[in-house]
Amino acid sequence: MTPMTPGAPAPKGSAPKGQRPARTTATRQKLFDASMALIGERGAANVTVDEIAAAAGVSKGTVYYNFGSKSELIAQLLRHGVDILKARLLGTAEDGTAGPKTTGPGTTRDPLLAMEAMIGQAMDFMAEYPSFARLWVSENWRTPSEWQGTFTVLRGELLAVIGQAVESVAKAYPVDESVSRGSLETAIFGACFVVGLDRQTYNPERTRDQSVAAIMAIMRGYVLKPAAPQE
Amino acid sequence: MTPMTPGAPAPKGSAPKGQRPARTTATRQKLFDASMALIGERGAANVTVDEIAAAAGVSKGTVYYNFGSKSELIAQLLRHGVDILKARLLGTAEDGTAGPKTTGPGTTRDPLLAMEAMIGQAMDFMAEYPSFARLWVSENWRTPSEWQGTFTVLRGELLAVIGQAVESVAKAYPVDESVSRGSLETAIFGACFVVGLDRQTYNPERTRDQSVAAIMAIMRGYVLKPAAPQE
DNA sequence: CTATTTGTACTGACTGGTCAGTTTAGCTAG
DNA sequence: CTAGCTAAACTGACCAGTCAGTACAAATAG
Structure with a gap:
């Protein structure tokens, strides 16, 4: 289901014309x-x-x-998964919602809500493709790895998407400038994987929204005056 | 250096008298x-x-x-590492500081500062034992793993230490009760590993304090009114 | 104080099995 | 017709675990 086949149509000698796979x-x-x-x-x-x-x-x-080779299969598997994840994250960025908790017809485009929707999408992805998440955390960070280059590229692509969302928040709200943007993105990125996996492995009773809320705490701590948290 | 040898002195038949290992x-x-x-x-x-x-x-x-067996060696390796990490985290909990940024002689015991010191200790540990951190994230979350039981126990021990610190904060400050305590602890726990590893692998230029600040954003987002963030 | 025993810690060659990748001859869908 | 695929046998490297034997220290015996 959901065929995607990223960028490599022909396996060895590529047919120069159109794709017939x-x-x-x-x-x-x-x-x-x-x-x-x-x-x-x-x-x-x-x-x-x-x-x-x-x-x-x-x-x-x-x-x-x-x-x-087995190695190349896994490299392409990583690309494949990241393509799916990126598509989901970017899908939410377009309208800021795409989640089940739409605030209203006219209230979209708020960067913090967009962020929340994006993290929600990440949680859904982790729930749907837990094996990809496990593969990622297992093999990322391995220093001389066969997929070192692959990981560097893919990590960059995903961080760029998150960076975009953080940027929007930083433009719309006063934020704590003493927190390095890069470290913050890394923390969010990592928290998504870890919280998603932990839910899957050790705490299946935790809801999607609880997980999102925990990760969103990072953003609420980054924003200086969070406009009286819905009390 | 730093010999520890947790709980198993004799390998097979233990000499009943004094230990000569x-x-x-x-x-x-x-x-x-x-x-x-x-x-x-x-x-x-x-x-x-x-x-x-x-x-x-x-x-x-x-x-x-x-x-x-190889498997048992790794299991004991995991225990060994967790013992070291736990000792460090608990070391800071005793006086709330133990970091290079002591606020003063009388100002200790503030739960948020204690939390910050603890996260700092975690960052130091990740920098000192990056291999342990990599082993952990590689093998934790593997569903039918040889070390499933080991991980469950060790994870519980570490989460208990973090939970203690979060508890102290929740007692001293008004916090966002809508955020589940467990998910929050998981997010902090995971963020420590991931931020520490990412620093080691992809961003060696990031400082320890930047990493700590990014993770502390979670706590500042959890606490409702952070008493006007030092502006 | 010598000689013998005993038990612990360690050695390293060896075994049996596993697995990535290859090869070849033939089948089949488009 | 041919690109994509099958089925099965094969190679060669690699590796977890075993085991008979060595080294040595302390206890015990003569």
């Missing part, structure tokens, strides 16, 4: 789904290519035909 | 140091027991003599 797209999606589930559960190093192929219902050769 | 303690410490470094860098699954033994300057058999 009719079967290929389906095969890749199946491989993404299967490897996402397995790798998220047991870790990249503890899952074999044979298992992934079996779970996807294709043969081992197909994996190597499409991706060339 | 003179060599053993040193060996275990060497194995902890070596495996911490290697596993933190490349991940538990990508490090071999032979490598660990070689790095520690002992033979492979010694690893199995002392720990019985």
Whole structure:
């Protein structure tokens, strides 16, 4: 479901004309789904290519035909997941809501509400693709990693989206300038992953909104006078 | 350095009389140091027991003599690290400061300052033992993991320490009761790891205090009227 | 004070299994 | 027709765990 296939249509020698990957797209999606589930559960190093192929219902050769190596499969899996996450985050940025708690028809565009909607989207993503979140936290921060470059790029893309939202807040409200913008974005970024994963793993009884509220505390602490918190 | 050896003095059949683990303690410490470094860098699954033994300057058999299995070595490594971290966090809780930014001789015991000191200690720990932090985020959240039980226990111990500090703040200040205590603790806990690791991996130019300030934004957002933020 | 025993800590070669990646010949959907 | 895929066997490196044996210190015996 939700086929996306980012930027690499042809596996090896690319056909110069238009894209004809009719079967290929389906095969890749199946491989993404299967490897996402397995790798998220047991870790990249503890899952074999044979298992992934079996779970996807294709043969081992197909994996190597499409991706060339286990390492490359995982790299593209990371890109794939980030594309989905980015699309969701940006989707909310367009109208500031997209959540179930719309404040009203005319009250959109408030940066703090947009921020809240975005974090809500992040929580939903973590709930829907917990395996991706686990893969991310497992392999990000590994210093000489095979996916070092991949992570640097993808992390930058995601932080840019968050940075945009923080920027909007900083323009609309007086904020605590003594807090470094970068550290703040990192804290929010990390908190989304960790709170989302913790909810999934240790505290399934926690609601989505509780998690969002906890992360939003960061923003309320960043903004100087939060205009009397709905008391 | 800093020998600790938590709770298991004798490996198999314990000598009933006095403890003579003179060599053993040193060996275990060497194995902890070596495996911490290697596993933190490349991940538990990508490090071999032979490598660990070689790095520690002992033979492979010694690893199995002392720990019985690779899995058990890692479990004890996790306990070891958490003991160190807990000791640091609790050390600050006793007098509320212990950081380089003591406010004065009589002004200690303010819960928010204590919180800040504690987060500072956490940042120092992440900087000193980045490999432990990496191991933690890599293997925590793995659903059917070999160390599931270990993580549940250790996570509980650490969250209890944070919970204590949050509790003190909630007693001394008016706080936003709509934010669930558990989610808040989780967010702080996670933010410490992630911000500390990100600093180590991607942003070494960020200072310790910037990181602390970003995480403290959570607390300032949790407290309702932060008494006019030093403007 | 010597000799023997005992138990602990450690050694390192070896085993049996696992797994990434390759190869090849053939099938099938578009 | 051919790009995409299958099925199965194979290679070669790699690695967790084992085990028979060594080193040495303290206890016990002669």
